[in-house]
Amino acid sequence: MNKSKKTSSVIEGWVREHGDYLYGYACSRLNGDTETARDMVQEALIAAWKSCAQFKGESSHRTWLIGILKHKIIDHFRQMGRLASLSAAVKMEPASDFFGEDGKWHESPRTWHQNPETLSESNEFYRTLQKCLDKLPEVQKRTFCLRELGGESTQAVCKNLDISSSNFHVLMHRARIALRGCLDSNWFGR
Amino acid sequence: MYSCKEASRIASDSLDRKLTWSEWVNMKLHLAMCRLCRNFDQNIRFINTIMKRRRKTLEKTRLSSQQKETLTKNVVDAIKQED
Numbered sequence: 299m300n301k302s303k304k305t306s307s308v309i310e311g312w313v314r315e316h317g318d319y320l321y322g323y324a325c326s327r328l329n330g331d332t333e334t335a336r337d338m339v340q341e342a343l344i345a346a347w348k349s350c351a352q353f354k355g356e357s358s359h360r361t362w363l364i365g366i367l368k369h370k371i372i373d374h375f376r377q378m379g380r381l382a383s384l385s386a387a388v389k390m391e392p393a394s395d396f397f398g399e400d401g402k403w404h405e406s407p408r409t410w411h412q413n414p415e416t417l418s419e420s421n422e423f424y425r426t427l428q429k430c431l432d433k434l435p436e437v438q439k440r441t442f443c444l445r446e447l448g449g450e451s452t453q454a455v456c457k458n459l460d461i462s463s464s465n466f467h468v469l470m471h472r473a474r475i476a477l478r479g480c481l482d483s484n485w486f487g488r
Numbered sequence: 489m490y491s492c493k494e495a496s497r498i499a500s501d502s503l504d505r506k507l508t509w510s511e512w513v514n515m516k517l518h519l520a521m522c523r524l525c526r527n528f529d530q531n532i533r534f535i536n537t538i539m540k541r542r543r544k545t546l547e548k549t550r551l552s553s554q555q556k557e558t559l560t561k562n563v564v565d566a567i568k569q570e571d
Contacts, residue, residue, distance in 0.1 A: 321551050322546065348570075452505055
């Protein structure tokens with residue numbers, strides 16, 4: 299087999315065996331941004347080919363490829379991270395727009411009576427959720443999505459976005475208040 | 489005694505880190521007396537459950553066979569260019 303054919307067959311094999319898995323992983327970390335997810339998988343496979351010689355067979359191919367994909371996604375977030383430290387430093391006042399000077403709520407959260415399990419089947423609900431996520435300032439959205447959607451640990455999110463843990467908690471608090479308010483008026487209070 | 493602003497912050501933090509004993513007690517005391525913060529706490533846990541569900545769904549996103557072909561082609565082309 300010539301070299302070029304060999305390359306093709308290895309890549310075809312990776313895409314066939316692991317393509318969907320890598321893609322699904324990237325989609326969940328990127329909040330369903332399928333285009334970026336495909337770019338990330340593509341870059342990861344190219345990088346994997348280049349570092350093929352370093353694959354020692356100590357882990358499975360899939361684990362090895364996921365490791366490379368993770369790094370690609372982190373690189374992608376790094377630029378956002380720099381933005382995050384900057385904007386978080388500017389807006390360090392924690393969530394004050396939502397409270398009076400006495401620290402009391404401006405809005406009145408109420409109990410949501412729907413069942414999250416049933417609701418998660420509803421496409422209409424997800425459209426509302428997505429709209430509410432899109433209304434968040436970019437940095438809050440990234441932080442929130444990486445943590446709650448990507449399921450990354452607090453430490454990993456801080457590292458990936460290059461933010462301090464105190465900035466992280468401020469961003470999460472603000473994001474949750476804003477998201478809660480948006481869902482309350484656009485879904486639960488309709 | 490926590491204000492609503494502080495209690496809601498600690499309730500939010502509790503989803504991302506382990507609280508100290510005194511944070512936990514102060515939050516529970518505030519929640520016991522404040523309906524709005526209890527509701528806030530319920531709402532953000534509700535969102536947390538929904539997001540976990542959403543993750544499971546997104547992780548099942550699949551490439552179409554055409555997307556797989558394109559992906560393979562792009563990767564192979566990129567490798568060839570560097571050789």
